[in-house]
Amino acid sequence: MAKDADSREKTLSAAVKLFSQRGYHGTVLQDILDAGGAPRGSLYFHFPKGKEQIGEAAVQLGTDGVRQFITDAAQTSGNVQAFLVKLARGMAASLERSGYREGCPVATTALETAAQSDVLGRAARTAFQTWEQEIKRALISFGMTANQADRTATAVLSQLEGALLLARTYRSLEPMQRAEKALLVLGREALK
Amino acid sequence: MAKDADSREKTLSAAVKLFSQRGYHGTVLQDILDAGGAPRGSLYFHFPKGKEQIGEAAVQLGTDGVRQFITDAAQTSGNVQAFLVKLARGMAASLERSGYREGCPVATTALETAAQSDVLGRAARTAFQTWEQEIKRALISFGMTANQADRTATAVLSQLEGALLLARTYRSLEPMQRAEKALLVLGREALK
Numbered sequence: 141m142a143k144d145a146d147s148r149e150k151t152l153s154a155a156v157k158l159f160s161q162r163g164y165h166g167t168v169l170q171d172i173l174d175a176g177g178a179p180r181g182s183l184y185f186h187f188p189k190g191k192e193q194i195g196e197a198a199v200q201l202g203t204d205g206v207r208q209f210i211t212d213a214a215q216t217s218g219n220v221q222a223f224l225v226k227l228a229r230g231m232a233a234s235l236e237r238s239g240y241r242e243g244c245p246v247a248t249t250a251l252e253t254a255a256q257s258d259v260l261g262r263a264a265r266t267a268f269q270t271w272e273q274e275i276k277r278a279l280i281s282f283g284m285t286a287n288q289a290d291r292t293a294t295a296v297l298s299q300l301e302g303a304l305l306l307a308r309t310y311r312s313l314e315p316m317q318r319a320e321k322a323l324l325v326l327g328r329e330a331l332k
Numbered sequence: 333m334a335k336d337a338d339s340r341e342k343t344l345s346a347a348v349k350l351f352s353q354r355g356y357h358g359t360v361l362q363d364i365l366d367a368g369g370a371p372r373g374s375l376y377f378h379f380p381k382g383k384e385q386i387g388e389a390a391v392q393l394g395t396d397g398v399r400q401f402i403t404d405a406a407q408t409s410g411n412v413q414a415f416l417v418k419l420a421r422g423m424a425a426s427l428e429r430s431g432y433r434e435g436c437p438v439a440t441t442a443l444e445t446a447a448q449s450d451v452l453g454r455a456a457r458t459a460f461q462t463w464e465q466e467i468k469r470a471l472i473s474f475g476m477t478a479n480q481a482d483r484t485a486t487a488v489l490s491q492l493e494g495a496l497l498l499a500r501t502y503r504s505l506e507p508m509q510r511a512e513k514a515l516l517v518l519g520r521e522a523l524k
Contacts (some may be wrong), residue, residue: 161447161448162357162444162445162447162448163355163356163357163358163440163443163444163445164355164358165354165355165356165357165358165444166355166356166357166444166445166448239447240446240447241446241447243443247443247497248355248440248443248444250497250500250501251355251435251439251440251443251497251500252354252355252357252358252440252444253354253355253358254432254433254500254501254503255353255354255431255432255433256353256354256358261501264501265501265502268498268501268502269502291510291513294495294498294506294507294510294511295491295495295510295511295513295514297494297498298490298491298493298494298495298497298498298507298510298511298514299487299490299491299494299514300494301493301494301497301498302489302490302491302492302493302494302495302497303486303490303494305439305442305443305490305493305494305497306460306486306489306490306493308442308443308446308447309442309446309453309456309457309460310457310460310461311446314486315486315490318483318486318487318490319486319487319490321483321487322487322490322491322518325517325518325521326514326517326518329517329521
């Protein structure tokens with residue numbers, strides 16, 4: 141049972157990486173098996189509905205990872221500015237660590253499948269909404285009203301997602317550094 | 333010859349749409365033939381190197397379309413604020429017109445292939461750089477220094493790209509409306 145859970149976990153971690161690197165459609169089940177090291181039978185056991193079910197679970201795993209990252213950034217920051225800088229630098233560092241191969245764990249699948257799959261579209265919506273909520277909660281804890289925090293959280297997430305797209309494509313951290321400065325402007329303005 | 337150019341154009345328009353709706357890997361040549369209406373022979377004639385060559389030309393066509401849109405927005409605006417509002421509203425309107433199926437014509441292909449294909453990665457880089465340059469040129473014409481315009485253009489493009497991703501996934505224009513307000517804050521701050 142523990143072994144089963146372990147092979148499910150390995151499969152999903154591999155799927156998150158591969159979907160992020162080359163997209164949902166660009167990844168075939170054999171790639172996930174090769175990268176995750178789980179036997180084919182275990183894949184069918186854990187994901188009887190096939191690739192779409194793996195995609196959904198991978199988006200959920202990516203959602204949890206980024207939510208945890210946002211929570212940690214909030215808990216280790218003393219004010220809005222420190223929190224926003226941590227978001228931008230943490231994402232930049234993780235993009236750089238992956239050799240510019242992995243940006244947002246959800247964005248690629250979201251863009252490919254939003255208009256095609258209800259299941260994956262819903263999972264991607266939940267991902268972005270979860271992160272917006274988590275950013276909003278942090279902004280409120282640093283003194284914003286719910287209304288300010290609501291609008292600002294959307295702009296902060298958009299700024300980070302767009303900058304990750306540019307930074308990944310350019311293979312350069314400069315868009316993330318400029319996003320960091322933009323986030324500070326947006327945070328300061330919201331608190332006025 | 334005119335007919336040939338016409339069938340090339342139709343094929344590429346279909347490819348831009350399909351890659352934007354379901355991604356590069358999620359689109360097969362038959363989809364492009366079906367949607368573009370060009371005969372298979374003409375596809376091989378115009379794109380002897382196959383799908384990657386179609387992808388490159390489709391990204392270039394998408395690049396030109398958005399660049400023209402930015403130029404038009406600049407030429408019909410009297411100041412930075414009007415220009416930024418036009419960018420956000422124009423992109424929002426086009427997303428809505430497509431039934432939330434087509435956002436940025438380059439982002440999906442960029443994310444899927446940045447780490448896989450040199451040809452497509454280069455085309456996507458050129459796309460974003462072209463748009464940054466066009467936004468920068470406009471910002472300078474409205475009174476920013478080259479330095480202010482350079483940093484602001486990157487932040488503006490990131491904010492728009494991220495908001496398009498969220499708006500498309502949510503099937504809602506709200507992220508674009510919040511992006512519009514964020515752009516105005518960034519524009520105002522840069523001019524201080």
